Amino acid sequence: MTAPPTPDLLTLDRAAQDLLFRAARTATAFTAEPVDDAQVEAIHELVRHGPTALNAQPLRVLLLRSAAARERLLPYVSAGNREKTAGAPLVAVLAADVDWHERLPRVFPHQPQARDWFAGDPAGREAQARFNAALQIGYLVVGVRAAGLAAGPMAGFDAAGVEREFFPDGRHRVLLLMNIGRPAGSPRWERLPRLDYAEVVRTL
Template sequence: MTSTASLADLLHLPPDVQNLLFREARTANSFADEPVGEEQIQAIYDLVKWAPTSMNTQPLRALVVRTEEGKQRLLPHMSEGNRAKTASAPVTVVLAADTDFHEKLPRTFPHKPGAKDLFSGDESARERVARLNALLQVGYFIVGVRAAGLAAGPMTGFDAAGIDREFFADRTWKSLVVVNIGKPGENPWFDRLPRLDYDEVTDTV
């Protein structure tokens, strides 16, 4: 079995950047009292928007919750174990899939003028494509938060239908993941859990 250090040398990114994005990055469960600016969130999105999706669909939408009023609307929909950490985070972002993503395809996928029509008449297919590609973008977004030197606390423990009613009643957005963002606070990490090894998850033909 090749060592982790040897494998790291095979990658283009320097080991310290690899560690920042993956090996040493952790899910934060508490946050310091240090603000996260709107421009930081914008910079994260401006980076991760270039990552690939199917047909450049880009269905990800983001509700940035930073005001006390916004937090008070969000917290009742979080599971009990996620409320305190969400209350302490400087910024919480609700990441959602826009099921009407196809309306923007003429601009984002211009070399195939009929792309929008592929999804116009099939709502279930459109929702499947929106969810799959938005979840890809969720992963990119989390790595983008780490690239900004911030900690991400992604959560799926919440009442999605409740959040959708509270915030997206007049939109075609469906919440997927809620992410707390900030500098890590006191005792922010749980114990590091194991990961499956390469030989456990791959096959070669």
Template structure:
């Protein structure tokens, strides 16, 4: 079996960057009180917005919750096991899919001049498209948080309908993942579960 070091050498990124983004990165469950600035959140978005999606659409929307008032509105909708860490995190970002994303598309796409009209047709198909591509962007966002030297604590344990009614009642945003963002606190990591090996996942034909 090829060693991890040899595989790391096969990649373009330096190994310490590979470790930062993937091998050593962990989901944080406690956070320090070190603040996360608006500039850091903007820098994360300005990096990950370039990552690929279907037809380069960008249906992901983000609600940044950092004030006591915002946390007070959010916490009742979080699962009980996620409330304390969400309350303690310096910033919590609700990542949502906008099913009206097509309204922000340019009038013409290279090689696809009818793209905007195509999305305007079926709301059900548009919602599925928005969810798929927003979830791609959620993954990019988590990597972007790590690239900023911060820890991400993504969660799906929450009442999505409740969050949507609380924060997005006047628009077609549908919450997908809630991510706590900050510097890790005391004992931030759960035990790491094993990962499947290459031969267990990859098949070549």
């Protein structure tokens, strides 16, 4: 006798679950279809609601569309990532603003003194910026998939060089590059194994 299917305990319907997670893949090749500003703004409108500590929202996104902007980036990208970055419809440079505390009076008005707490602690601000921006990057990947697009996040690049080239103000730390577009062809590899629940979760 075939066992009955496990009931789906998630509120999100299975088609949406598949779009965001099960069927979604990291893309390394893209079609020529452009990703326009309206799509990016719709993604941001969705993912900006994801939580960050003190509602700090330190992620800053620089979109590279033009050939000239792409040419400025490519010398800092590792050889293995250069071709797919050159061919993607849109490349996002994802950075953490280490002076995020300046916006706290507006985004976290419950504690007006919060800005002063961090003003004299640049190391602490940077740690918070990196951690919370990384959270926001996770939300962004899901948001890109929600728009029917694919994301190709990459860490193979010279972060210090990209900061000098695009963020000379010194207040940004580049964390990741992300190619965005509609995927072309089949994924390069089969989906790699994920850890099982028992390997990840403990209950006390």
